Amino acid sequence: MVIVEERMDSVDVLRLEGRLDASSANDLKEKVNDFAQEKRLNFVIDMAAIDFIDSSGLGSLVSSLRSVNKLGGDIKIASLKDAVRSIFELTRLHRIFEIFDDAEAAVKSFEV
Amino acid sequence: MVIVEERMDSVDVLRLEGRLDASSANDLKEKVNDFAQEKRLNFVIDMAAIDFIDSSGLGSLVSSLRSVNKLGGDIKIASLKDAVRSIFELTRLHRIFEIFDDAEAAVKSFEV
Amino acid sequence: MQRKIKLVIDSDLENIALIGTAINKLCSLIPLSDEEAFQMELCVVEAVTNSIKHAYGYDSEHQVEINFVLSSEELTVDICDKGTPLDKELMEKKFKEPLECDDTDPDNVPEGGRGLAIINTIMDNVSYKSEKGINCLTMKKRFNLLVGGAKGPVNG
């Protein structure tokens, strides 16, 4: 998996590419923790280029959400492909995360 | 591989679907021979739905061409996908077969 | 008729993408929709990950073997390792746990522990056998040659 970073307004957009599975789950957690240490706590995870996710990948999202929540931040999800969205629904995690059609909408939701 | 038969004017159009490889090469040869026995000697092989061809598949086309040529008939090829066409070119068999963009054009070429 | 392929990898998480990619595409040979093919990939990836994580404790010196068997109405995949076996009672317990989580507070949502429940939800039949040091999780999915993804017949 590749993580491309971008900053929009004061939100960190992480664009993930490839497969979010057990081999890459830690990469995401570490990236979020690194930012959190710099007090950057609001994230959009853009999954437009994620072809595959499994329970380890989902676990890394839940764990990242928990750690930034504790510090007063949040993680929003954007641009899920159909198959990926269906796994969020299967595991009911679409009820835990706010999910947006694209990264821009997700970034805007932080502005309120 | 599946062979769908269709008769247009007095030409037998064989639409192939799937993979034309060593496991299906004989199916094609037998089909052409069966028709040849009934004196049906002009064929269009429509490969629009062929995803894969190998040297055994090409061999079955050459062998079919030879046997109908001997009886005064012909085989024309139609609707090659790019990857399949590239194998015809690699093996120079595009010089042995007349190749048409679609089955209709190939059928028409028999009318002259 | 039955068609069969065996896939073998070393027990390294880096190799799971190879298995997943191959399984997904192999499912295009049967009438499964793209979403169903994704789900088959997911189940196999969950099971292989479990073998690497739990049976081998992330030690990459071992092997995981996957048998993919297509018959005319059913796909059977088994995932085999030679590591510490899965406790069958734990498996049955996991199978009964609902994926549904009543709470929407992230702190109450578990980070892991969904693999076996996902497999059991998606597959039609799941069983586990540990014999002579070889452990196999076997999962089956029925499909219908007449409906489904309309990808052509199995012997295409």
Add this chain to the structure above:
Amino acid sequence: MQRKIKLVIDSDLENIALIGTAINKLCSLIPLSDEEAFQMELCVVEAVTNSIKHAYGYDSEHQVEINFVLSSEELTVDICDKGTPLDKELMEKKFKEPLECDDTDPDNVPEGGRGLAIINTIMDNVSYKSEKGINCLTMKKRFNLLVGGAKGPVNG
């Protein structure tokens, strides 16, 4: 880093579609174009067909083993059987035969005998080894992580 998967089938022509399909899709993990992936599939299918036809004489009771190894700049595939070995002189002769056929009279165009020449044309390197009853045809294709199919890096 190296990623590796082994595929095994019984020596039955019906199983070749499984191998071809898996190999083609595995190539999407490296920066090869769709046409190059098709060519890799073709070479592997030619080699597996040869093992079933020539090494095993169409007897389906044996096995053909394919090792697919990805390193950062090269794909290596070897196809192994335990049947009658390939005559290396014949192989070298086939490698030198041009695919070009001067004649356009179908009667002078050979029906078969193109498999090894196709493999040798497409691949960057081909070798054959028969040792202790195990015969392996090894083929290599170099690729460039920076150009090529732009399918993302190998460790995606």
